[in-house]
Amino acid sequence: MSGEHNWNKAVKTLITKEGNTHCADCRSPDPEWASSTLGVFLCVNCSGIHRNLSEISKVKSLTMDNWDEEQYKFLDSHGNRAAKEMYEANVPPYYYRPTHADCHVLKEQWIHSKYKHKQFVKESNFCDISNGVKVGNLLKRGRDNGQYLHRKFILSDLDGTLKYFTKADAKEPKALIKVDSLNATFQPEKMKQVNGLQITYVKDNKTRNLFVYHSDGQEIVRWFNAIRSAQFHYMKLAFPTATNKEVLICLTRHFLKEGYMEKTGPKPGDSFKKRWFTLDNRRLMYFKDPLDAFAKGEVFIGYSEDGYTASADLVPSTYGNCTWKYGISIGTPDRIYIFTCESECERESWLNVFQKVMSQPMTLRDYTVEAIFRRRS
Incomplete structure (x- = not known):
C-alpha cells in the first residue's frame, strides 16, 4: 500500500479491531483521535488531555490529519489492548477508573497517572494510603x-x-x-x-x-x-x-440525579417551594440551597412491589402558588408526595430515574434504612 491517502484510510480501519472501538482512557465509543507515540485510540476529550502531555503523547485526528506508513504500523502493532496490559497492569481494585461521563479532573489525573507517572505498570508499588x-x-x-x-x-x-x-x-x-x-x-x-x-x-x-x-x-x-x-x-x-x-459496589457512587423541583407539604393548601433535590441511591434529599450542609427533608424511594409508585401528575387546582406545572406524584406506604418540574423534559428525566430505582428489589440494608425513615415520619 502506498500514497498518503491510502495510509489515512488504513489507519481509520484500525478502530474496528478489538479493544480499539472505545477510548483507551474513558471508554467513550467511536474514538476519532489517536496517539502516534503511545499507540492508543482516544475520544476528543481525552485527546485534549494528551495534548498537554506533548513530551509523552503526540495526538492526531483520524479524519483530519495525515498519517504515514511508519505511524500506521506502530498503531497496528500496539493499540488499546496492548496499552492496557502495560499501563494498567497494577491498578488497585478500589481505584476509580473514570468514564466519559465523569468530570475533567478525574479523567485528567487518570491519564497522568497512567502515562506520565506510570503508577500502574507491573513494577510499580503504588499506594494511596501510606502505612494505612x-x-x-x-x-x-x-x-x-x-x-x-x-x-x-x-x-x-x-x-x-x-x-x-x-x-x-x-x-x-x-x-x-x-x-x-x-x-x-x-x-x-x-x-x-x-x-x-x-x-x-x-x-x-x-x-x-x-x-x-x-x-x-x-x-x-x-x-x-x-x-x-x-x-x-x-x-x-x-x-x-x-x-x-x-x-x-458498596464504595463511593455518583448521585443518580440532582436538580431543582418545587415541593409542597401534605395539606392541599400548603404552598410550593423551590428546592434542590439529590437522589443518592434510595434517599431523595431536598435542600434550600445546593450547598447546604443539612437536608431540610428526605424521602425514601422503595421497591414498587412494596407499595412505592412514581407517575406524572396534573397539579390539582387546590394546590396554590406553584410556578411549574409539570407534576410528579411519588407514592409511599405512608404518604403521597407532590413535586413539580420546570419542563416536561425534566419531569421525564426524574420519572425515569425514580421508576428505575423502584424496579430494583431492596437489599437487607435498604429495608433497615426504610424502617428508620418510617419511624421518623
Missing part, C-alpha cells in the same frame, strides 16, 4: 458562612474513619465519620470549584454534607481514591467471604 493513614489539609466550606477554610483531615485505613479538625493542633476532631457510611463524589459544577469533592454521611439519622476542595487536582483525586481504599479494606475485613466485585 492519609493526613493533609483540605479547604472546607463553612456550614453557615460559606467560606472555604483550611481544615486538617485524617483518613485511617486501620480503623475505617475519616476525621477533620478545625485547628491543626486540636486534640479532638470536629467530626468522626465511619468510612462505611460515607459517600464521596466530585461536584465541580455545583460547587464552582474545579477540584471540588462532596462528602456525604449520615449523622443522627440525617444526611450531612461536607464540601471540600484542593488547589491541586492530583491531590484531591488522591483523597478520593484513598477514601475508596479505606472503604475497600474495611469492607473486606467486615465481609471476608465477599468478592471484590461485591465490595466495589
Whole structure:
C-alpha cells in the first residue's frame, strides 16, 4: 500500500479491531483521535488531555490529519489492548477508573497517572494510603458562612474513619465519620470549584454534607481514591467471604440525579417551594440551597412491589402558588408526595430515574434504612 491517502484510510480501519472501538482512557465509543507515540485510540476529550502531555503523547485526528506508513504500523502493532496490559497492569481494585461521563479532573489525573507517572505498570508499588493513614489539609466550606477554610483531615485505613479538625493542633476532631457510611463524589459544577469533592454521611439519622476542595487536582483525586481504599479494606475485613466485585459496589457512587423541583407539604393548601433535590441511591434529599450542609427533608424511594409508585401528575387546582406545572406524584406506604418540574423534559428525566430505582428489589440494608425513615415520619 502506498500514497498518503491510502495510509489515512488504513489507519481509520484500525478502530474496528478489538479493544480499539472505545477510548483507551474513558471508554467513550467511536474514538476519532489517536496517539502516534503511545499507540492508543482516544475520544476528543481525552485527546485534549494528551495534548498537554506533548513530551509523552503526540495526538492526531483520524479524519483530519495525515498519517504515514511508519505511524500506521506502530498503531497496528500496539493499540488499546496492548496499552492496557502495560499501563494498567497494577491498578488497585478500589481505584476509580473514570468514564466519559465523569468530570475533567478525574479523567485528567487518570491519564497522568497512567502515562506520565506510570503508577500502574507491573513494577510499580503504588499506594494511596501510606502505612494505612492519609493526613493533609483540605479547604472546607463553612456550614453557615460559606467560606472555604483550611481544615486538617485524617483518613485511617486501620480503623475505617475519616476525621477533620478545625485547628491543626486540636486534640479532638470536629467530626468522626465511619468510612462505611460515607459517600464521596466530585461536584465541580455545583460547587464552582474545579477540584471540588462532596462528602456525604449520615449523622443522627440525617444526611450531612461536607464540601471540600484542593488547589491541586492530583491531590484531591488522591483523597478520593484513598477514601475508596479505606472503604475497600474495611469492607473486606467486615465481609471476608465477599468478592471484590461485591465490595466495589458498596464504595463511593455518583448521585443518580440532582436538580431543582418545587415541593409542597401534605395539606392541599400548603404552598410550593423551590428546592434542590439529590437522589443518592434510595434517599431523595431536598435542600434550600445546593450547598447546604443539612437536608431540610428526605424521602425514601422503595421497591414498587412494596407499595412505592412514581407517575406524572396534573397539579390539582387546590394546590396554590406553584410556578411549574409539570407534576410528579411519588407514592409511599405512608404518604403521597407532590413535586413539580420546570419542563416536561425534566419531569421525564426524574420519572425515569425514580421508576428505575423502584424496579430494583431492596437489599437487607435498604429495608433497615426504610424502617428508620418510617419511624421518623
